[in-house]
Amino acid sequence: MLKQLVKYAVLAATLVHTALVGADPGSVQLERFLGGLKSLQAVFEQSLFGPERSTPLFSRGIFYLQRPDRFRWDYQAPDQQQIVADGRQIWLxxxxxxxxxxxxxxxxLKGTPAALLIGREAVSATFEVENQGSGGGLEWVALRPRDEDSQFSRINLGLANDExxxxxMIDKxxxxxxxxxxxxxxxxxLEASLFEFQVPDGVDRYNQ
Known part of the structure; x- marks a missing residue:
């Protein structure tokens, strides 16, 4: 299965809200962020909360993106894991x-934030988008999948200075x-080899 990936959106703004908060709404900032995006590298910290978990699960690593169809998540701690999308298949x-x-x-990737980030899907066709205002120094935008079969009920994105x-991500x-x-x-x-995966010797392969 895929780990929670990353993933992102863009839509029109609310000018009245812009005047009130003194900064462009999250959807406008996201549009600019995605507009010039060709490749990306970032350190990530991930925390997973669940209704049956007494404590959250934490992990961290490095994320790489190469438009139009490749990305890689290198989980480095506490356990090593890799998610590689080579344009045709995803390897976990x-x-x-x-x-x-x-x-x-x-x-x-259908209906996921990852599909939006790599430019595979149009936001307006896939999500209902709503600006959520300011919080914690960020402008927030909420995405609600139009597809009832989506694994997510809502995706919230926080931006500042077009970043x-x-x-x-909240699942069902x-x-x-x-x-x-x-x-x-x-x-x-980014090196093309980042988005290539060769199954190591002695490793079992499972097709899903």
Missing amino acids: YDPGLEQVSVQSQGSA LLRME FGSVTRFRFSEIRHNPD
Whole structure:
């Protein structure tokens, strides 16, 4: 299965709200953020909360993106794991379990924030978008999937100065995954090998 990925959106603004908060609404900032995006590298911190969890699960690593169809999540702590999208398939590799699962990229990303980030889906066709105002020094925008079969009930994005700094994904079971992004590099030259995956010797492969 895919870990909570990342993922993002864009839509029109509310000019009245802009005047009230003194900063462009989240949807406008997101539009500018995505407008010039070709590649991206960022450090991420992830926290997972669930209705049956007494304490959240924390992890961190590095995220890479290369438009139009490739990305990579390198989970570095507390456990190593890799998620690699090569344009055709998504590979989820767990070195500790010595196994990798692979599935079609198109079907796996449908209706997810990752599909928006890599430019695969139009926001207005996939989500209802609503500006949420200011909070914690950020402008927030909420995305609600139009597809009733989506695994998410809502996705909240927090932006400042046209930069995506927070992402919160709420699934239909009440679990919440939060991402905090830092050390962000826009349009870096990324090696093509980052988005290639070769199954290591001795590792079991499972097709989904």
